[in-house]
Amino acid sequence: MVAGNDGTVDGPDEADDVLNAIAVTADAACIHRQLVLAMVMQESVGFVRAGHGDGGASNGLAQVQQTSSDTPASCYNTAVNACPYTTILEMIQDGVFGHAGSTSPQTPGIAYWLPVEGGDIARAIRGYNTGSIIDANDLAKIVATDPRTGKTYFAGTQAYVSDVANRMTGARVGLPQTPTCNLVTTPNDYVADASCSAGAAQ
Incomplete structure (x- = not known):
């Protein structure tokens, strides 16, 4: 059972709904369910009432950045079992x-980053977390300098890529049909293409 920082937990129906939503959405995007599960666990531990991160700028199970007055979906502060599917x-x-x-422009999801990065799942994860890839040869690098102002800024979580990768190569919790991922030799397993059909990425 997933517990949040406020001491509440996901209700049984909510926990099932999270797994079902991951399956439906990952299959529609033709990416592995385990990738989506690992990212959700990294962002919110799967807690449907996750608080707002990044000083209030991130929302929901995937902690998606708010890009305008339109706030991404969230069940923050709802009662247990009151978060609808x-x-x-x-x-x-x-x-x-x-x-x-x-x-405003879209905040890209992981399905955007995978083809942009040629199926390289590690670079796609970095892009999702930071909104850009500061150094493709050092995915832990999150410090950059704005060439226009010369100011240094931080983007994302330094260990994000390795944290998600560790979750993916660990135990297959909740999604028994999803294979363990090889992040080096099988990046194209995670890219949608014309031959992909619903369920093929399980």
Whole structure:
């Protein structure tokens, strides 16, 4: 059972709904369910009432960045078993497909980053976490200098890529049909292509 920092837990229906939403969304994007599960666990430990991270800028199970007045889906502060499946599904979809505000650019999801990075799952994970890849040869690098101002800034969580990778290569909790991922030799397993059909990425 998943517990949040406020001492509450996901209800049994909510926990099932998270796994179902991951399966439906990952299959629709033709990416492995285990990748989506690992990212959700990294972002929110799968807690449907996850608080707002990044000083209030991130929301939901996938801690998607708010890009405008349109806030990504969230069940923050709802009662146990009061988070509906439709909202849980939307939170997972925000992380996979991205969140588009009505007046701003989209916050890209992992399904955007995978093909952009040629199927390299580690670089895609870094892009998801930081919004860019500062150094493709050092995915722990999160410090950059703005060439226009010369100011240094920090983007993302330094250990994010290795943390998600460790979750993916660990025990197959909750999704028994999902294979353990080899992040080096099988990156194309995680890229949607024309031959992919629903369920093929299980």
